Amino acid sequence: MQTAKKLTIVGGGAAGWMTAIYLNKYFNSQQKNFAISVIESPDIGIIGVGEATVHSIRYFFAAMGLDEAELMRRSHGTLKTGILFRNWMQPVQGQMHEYFHPFEQQQLGQDIDISSSWLLTARYKQERYDEGVSLSAHLIKSLKSPKAERSLPYQGVVPYGYHLDAVLMARYLREHAIDAGVNYIEDTISRVIPSGGNISAVCSGSNTYTADVFIDATGFSGLLIESLQKDNWQSFANALPCNRAVALQREHGEGYTPKPYTTATALSNGWVWQIDLSSRQGTGYVYDGNRLTPEQAEQELREFLGPESKVLKTRHLHMKVGCRKTFWLGNCIAIGLSGGFIEPLESTGLHLINLGARLLGTHLNNGVIAQPVRDAYNKTMNGFYDDLKQFIVLHYCLTNRDDTEFWRNAAKTAATCDGLVEKLALWQHKICEYHDLAGGFATTFTDENYRFVLYGMQHYPALQMQLGDAAQKPFSLLQQRVQQALNMTMTHQQYLAGIGG
Template sequence: MNTITIVGGGTSGWMTAVLLNQAYNKFGQTVKVRLIESPDIDIVGVGEATVPAIKDFLQAVGIDEMDFMKHTNATIKTGILFKNWCAPSKDGQVHTYMHPFDQEKAEKRLDVATSWLLSERRKPYDQSVSIAHALAQKNLTPKVMNSKSFQSIVPYSYHLDARLFGQYLRDYACAKGVERIEAHVSSVNSSGNIIDSLDTTKGTFKSDYFIDCTGFRSLLISQVDDDSNWHSYRDSLFCDRAVTVQTPHEAGYSSKSYTESYALNAGWAWKIDLQNRTGNGYVYSSRYIDSKTAENEFRNHLNLPDDIQFNHIEMKVGRRKQQWVGNCVSVGLSSGFIEPLESTGLHLIYLAARFFVLHNNFSGNSQSNIDNFNLTMCKTYDELKDFIVLHYVLSDRKDTEFWRDVHKTLDFCPELSKRLELWKSKVCEFFDVSDSTSHMFSDTSYRYILYGMNYFPELKIPTIDGEFEDIFQYLDERKKQACNAVLSHSDFINKIQGKSNFVSVKL
């Protein structure tokens, strides 16, 4: 294997380029990594929230955290705050819960979830067991003054500008030896399932492997497969459109250290704060409302004037049955799409690039390697799809046709259906979801969704009054100590921007 050619820039193309170059060329050039991107084609660029595994990618390729955050207008993300996903309370209060990235332990007891379920439940589950939730309530970071890069008292991830992240990775990759070619691909020359070369406005390029990062267009992979290679999620994920807009911060605004997800009439809206602006989007189902209705609803939700322009995106919801065909591997939107409710987009790019490295034996790949790559990626997409469906089917909302119908999606998720039946009578635990391929969402995450959406098991374990009081007193004390020790989000952003004497210390 002498050459790998990636087609398509943006975050998927440049993340893949950086990772492959680091894997193969960190001790000198072994493989030529080339990326071809067209200056005429815009990127989707809405993947602005991440999960903690993004730090694994940044560390693996040697990127400095503070430098990355400064150049991508990034902020800290401690979790996702969900609003309006269940019906309002009897007194009209909007239903709210959080999916943070941590879960504290209950010492010398059954696990903390079991302890909470058997206790008097004086506070909601997320408020009871999470330090990250306590930090988010006060808009604090999990960073103390002497935190090293990527280190913290609880897990975290980032909000970032997807376009700036792509540009940052492009500059980083090119500085490390990746060849960038600005050209338009005019034709893909293939024989069977093997791509021989690409004709572009800058000439013809041959390669041993081709990576398709061309987004929903799927320019390369579509040449070596057909429509039968697509597995639609249409029956289980209704949302297939998005309307987006960016809003600048007003003077004195303090960026939130968490993502907000607000359920609307036919889907949900995100709110993601960067250092300089807020990213907003409404992910909705075209089966229930049209684009104009969605835009008007979203405009009213954001309280924006009529002259503000919105961007509309059509989304192909599903995955490829084979994401590696012949010598072509699809990565990012060309391989599949799951709505960004849990910020999985960038992680799926990282997984695909990483799995390619792990399955590529360099001197010719056996079909078993390719088959296992495809199986792993398919299971990962299906697993994440089920996790997204979980949010919808637990809702008790009946106020619109969308929310009345969305429960039907469980019929197309047999594995999730079995788990929900199980979790009626036992706590969700690690071994229930330990067959995960992505390892993105463990029992910790499932618990926050289940108990945040009021799906509790009926436990008949004998207890005594006040048995668990000391556990939650101890956790409350830990939360207070954490809040007193860490930096505020605004102070941390000031340090990123060089407005104080904070110095980043590399690991």
């Protein structure tokens, strides 16, 4: 009988504990293939400010056997049906520009798709695109949750993600992992011993730990992966120049109802997130540190939030935007922030951890790892990051804001992504569809998501086609579905009260 290999994850937080839970379930549910340990420092805090998720993280939590209500209670969680973008373009008729990016689009077109119908009937003159093709845009106006009274765990009337306290979530995952058989070691790793392209051991002040496989979950420092190769980072700074953030935690005002969506409001040199947990709001300003000092950024954020805000905690962060050229070197794999980081505009942090861990499950084995396996893993992970980079750049490059140099430069960033300039030119003449993006590495943002950003930012194609009276039918059907959804869903507050949130 083959002996279980030792797999050691250095670093806790979301990256360490999500990876531990997943690999333990994948490799050890039938027979033990890996003895998995997590070494977590009691002295080094986790970043813990990325508190929103994409909707597909539900599938990860469900597959790991986590109780949804307990996860939300323990993490002070709320539900997220999408992101409301504000001020990303010049005001429209004196009103601040807004659009909503939900996780769903209703498939109501029969002879022609609903997106084309919306454009050809010039409905953009009377409503936002998201209001014309989705239910979620209407649910949030009434602060409705995506949940009906009889919705099963991880299911709703529309797809949804979460707002979670990242620190509390990591603690909950740690408990779950330990209960499932993962070995927990509390220690601070300060030194790595490389040998022949591999890591032979990691050391604290008084202890040495060996393993067959090491996973680097040490955050931006990349302590393990850096020990194997120094020149192993590709920066996305030319495409995404926001490299700093100031994060605040503030109290909800008396009688405040947490919103079931994230808000992303553009300011002078970046944008502000606002994420409502059940217990407080997490907010922060993601900005270009070459244009603002931390003090200027914090002042601008506080002015935006208003003087009535009762701030609980403030933290300044330096963000390393980009990813590894090689995520898997020898016997070491970088996951989470040690592998890369895309600014948190579309809440992709936990999603990338999920992708890295799941991909590792199909590439790692209990025998000798062939180099083509590492190469395939590295190629795919690089593809994931490039794909997400392009989607984030899309939010910036369509702007018509010219009030600061930051925004004037943002409009030029499409050229930093291979093929995006050509795609944008194409999408001036036809709708964005699946085949325009096929062959890439899309994992959660597809043509539907692209259309919400393109048409939310008023990048409409000039379509030429005559439609009859039936062209309005999809929108009548949508209004029926909207009313049904409003009637059957609970308010966000009712749902949170029902789970004890």
